[in-house]
Amino acid sequence: MSEHIIIMGGGVIGLSVAFELQSRGYQTTVLEMARCGGQASGAAAGMLAPYSENVEGPDPFFQLCLDSLRLYPDWIGRVRERSDVTFEYSESGSLYLSYHEADRLALEGRLLWQREHGSTGAIIDGPDLFDMEPLLSRQVKAALYTPEESHLYAPDYVRALEDACRSTGGAIHEQLGRVSVLEWRNGIVLEAQDGRRFSGDRLVVCSGAWAQELAETFDLPLPIYPIRGQICAYALDDVAGDVDGKAVRHMLFGNQGYLVAKANGTLVCGASEDVAGFDTSVTERGIERLRGWNKQAIPALENCAPFHQWAGLRPSTQDGYPFLGGLDPAAQVMFAAGHYRNGILLSPITAKLVADRIENKALPSYYSYFAPGRFDMS
Ligand SMILES: Cc1cc2nc3c(=O)[nH]c(=O)nc-3n(C[C@H](O)[C@H](O)[C@H](O)COP(=O)(O)OP(=O)(O)OC[C@H]3O[C@@H](n4cnc5c(N)ncnc54)[C@H](O)[C@@H]3O)c2cc1C
Numbered sequence: 001m002s003e004h005i006i007i008m009g010g011g012v013i014g015l016s017v018a019f020e021l022q023s024r025g026y027q028t029t030v031l032e033m034a035r036c037g038g039q040a041s042g043a044a045a046g047m048l049a050p051y052s053e054n055v056e057g058p059d060p061f062f063q064l065c066l067d068s069l070r071l072y073p074d075w076i077g078r079v080r081e082r083s084d085v086t087f088e089y090s091e092s093g094s095l096y097l098s099y100h101e102a103d104r105l106a107l108e109g110r111l112l113w114q115r116e117h118g119s120t121g122a123i124i125d126g127p128d129l130f131d132m133e134p135l136l137s138r139q140v141k142a143a144l145y146t147p148e149e150s151h152l153y154a155p156d157y158v159r160a161l162e163d164a165c166r167s168t169g170g171a172i173h174e175q176l177g178r179v180s181v182l183e184w185r186n187g188i189v190l191e192a193q194d195g196r197r198f199s200g201d202r203l204v205v206c207s208g209a210w211a212q213e214l215a216e217t218f219d220l221p222l223p224i225y226p227i228r229g230q231i232c233a234y235a236l237d238d239v240a241g242d243v244d245g246k247a248v249r250h251m252l253f254g255n256q257g258y259l260v261a262k263a264n265g266t267l268v269c270g271a272s273e274d275v276a277g278f279d280t281s282v283t284e285r286g287i288e289r290l291r292g293w294n295k296q297a298i299p300a301l302e303n304c305a306p307f308h309q310w311a312g313l314r315p316s317t318q319d320g321y322p323f324l325g326g327l328d329p330a331a332q333v334m335f336a337a338g339h340y341r342n343g344i345l346l347s348p349i350t351a352k353l354v355a356d357r358i359e360n361k362a363l364p365s366y367y368s369y370f371a372p373g374r375f376d377m378s
Contacts, residue, residue, distance in 0.1 A: 002026050006188050006200035006357075008179055010036035012044075012154070012347045014063050014206030015161035019079065020351035022168035029171040031179045031190060033210075036172065037158035040208055040343060042176060043312025045231060045260055046154035046272050048072060050096050051121070051146045052113050052325070054251045058117050060366035061321055065342055065363070066117060068149065068349035075348040076152075084163035087156035088263040095124070095133060095143040095249040097297060107144045113252045115144070123148040133250060134243045135298045144271035151251055151260050178210075181217045184333050198237050202353055204334045209278070210313040211323065211337035218327060221317035223376040224338045226278055231270035232306035236261055239300050248298070256293040269294045269306070273314075277367075282309045293333075314342045323352060324370035331357055335372040360375060 003026050007014045010032030018028040047053075050065030076089050098107055104123065108368040111121055123140040124132065128353070132145070165172060177193025181203070188203045205211055209226035240247035248261035259269050272286045287309050317323065317338040327333040334357065336350050356363060 003202060003358075004029070004200040005204060006031065006190060006266055007203045007204045007206055008181075008190065009033075009205070009207035009210070009337075010162070010174065011039055011208050012037070012041035012158050012161065012203070012343055013208070013339060013350055015158065015165055017204050017206060017336055017354050018165045018170045018172075019082075019161055019168065020355045021358070022165060022170045023078070024311065024355055025203055026358075027169070028165070029173065029200065030165065030176045031192070031198060032172065032177055033178055033207075035174055036162045037155065037362055038275040038341055040312040040314055040317060041158045041232065043154045043310055044154040044344045045258065045268050046148070046157065046344050047094075047251055047258065047260060049094055049120055049146075049149040049251060049253070049344065050342075051149060052096050052251070052258075053342055053345075055110055058113055059067065060369040062117070062365070063366045064349055065345055065368070067265045068346045068372040070118075071348040071352065074149065078163050079157075079160050082167050085156060085163045086159040087151040087160050089150065089157075090152070090263065091150040092250050092260075093145060093147040094149040094253060095129075095145055096253045097136075097140045097143050097294075099139055100142055104142050107142060119146055119148060120128070121148075128183070133248065133252070135239065135241070135247060135300050136252075137297055137299050139296070146186075146248075148249060153262055153264070157344070175318040178213075181214065184218070188332070202334070202358065203333050206336050208337055209313045209314065211335065215282040220327070220332070220373060221348075222323065222329055222372070223375055224323065225316050225317040226276075226313035227277065227340070228274040228276045228311050229271035229314055230274065230282050230290065230309070230311045231268065231272075231356060232287055232290055232309040233266040233268045234301065234304050234306050236265050236267050238304045239298065241300055252297055254293065254297060257296060259294060266308075278313060280311045281315060282311050286311075296339055314340050318375065321370050322346065324350060324352070325367065325372055326357060327372055334358075
């Protein structure tokens with residue numbers, strides 16, 4: 001009989017891990033406190049942007065992000081094959097904007113090292129830039145174009161993953177309240193709030209910003225914190241004016257935010273980074289700050305108001321790296337949590353690495369940087 005693996009948390013990470021393991025012949029059960037995709041994963045802008053998100057240099061986290069981006073086309077194909085839920089996946093490319101001549105040097109420096117890591121990007125300026133993005137502010141002096149970056153529509157992607165898990169025979173239980181770990185040293189036993197118990201051979205903790213709650217259970221420091229992201233959406237038609245074709249064609253990044261146009265006719269603009277505990281409310285100040293940056297990038301937004309605003313809790317960690325790997329030498333308990341701003345991007349590689357570790361396959365050299373026990377000084 002195949003191993004039975006319990007997965008705590010039904011966000012993009014838990015569902016991706018479940019889908020990968022089901023595909024490899026394991027039996028999985030996802031235990032979700034509320035609704036699958038109801039937290040950070042359903043709130044995300046869905047950008048798959050390792051180059052724009054990692055501006056300092058090619059550290060292990062960048063490598064992880066890049067490997068995940070490269071898995072995406074095949075991964076998307078596999079999810080689509082097993083799910084009836086359709087979702088947008090667009091290889092749009094991105095533009096990282098700079099407003100000052102002096103910032104061009106920084107863009108050029110970034111391009112140099114990113115080219116060594118697969119980018120075919122270029123610095124674009126003048127009329128070429130405005131041909132690519134007609135609505136862009138003429139205050140933008142130059143942009144780093146990265147054709148490799150893409151995006152998807154996160155709420156639908158998560159629904160498709162959920163459907164793909166079920167269609168491959170995975171069990172998913174929702175509305176369980178906070179699930180707790182009763183036993184993990186000799187077999188796995190978890191308990192839902194109504195007293196229902198679930199047992200298995202192995203546990204993968206994918207509970208996002210809530211993973212910190214397991215520090216006492218495992219007697220391990222787990223510095224994972226929620227960082228609220230407030231985000232909003234405009235109707236693209238309100239912005240387009242007389243521009244032919246799609247009004248905003250690439251993902252637009254700046255050092256204060258991003259804009260990404262979706263196939264459903266919305267322009268998604270994110271996102272704040274607030275320390276607000278587990279509070280997911282939207283504040284007037286948060287959205288006003290976003291609107292300030294948005295109209296700096298696209299002046300036509302001056303006269304538009306977002307029709308939708310929401311917020312989610314990114315699972316941030318003390319050192320910015322996710323917790324990925326086994327707790328014990330046999331990896332009976334594994335962690336896949338703390339993906340902060342890049343959990344959608346990192347979903348395929350996380351699923352692959354969890355499954356490869358379970359199967360004792362060769363792991364990339366950067367894997368050890370994400371060890372869940374790295375803060376344990378005892
Ligand atoms: C505004 C915003 C924009 C973002 N944009 C992007 C983006 O463009 N690209 C990108 O790659 N990433 C983006 N992110 C980050 C991304 O959303 C997260 O990194 C990712 O969703 C984390 O996934 P997760 O499954 O670990 O967490 P979650 O989606 O939070 O899922 C964790 C799940 O665990 C459940 N849970 C918690 N505790 C328990 C328990 N005790 N028992 C049972 N279940 C439990 C929760 O209910 C939740 O459903 C964004 C995030 C935000 C907030």
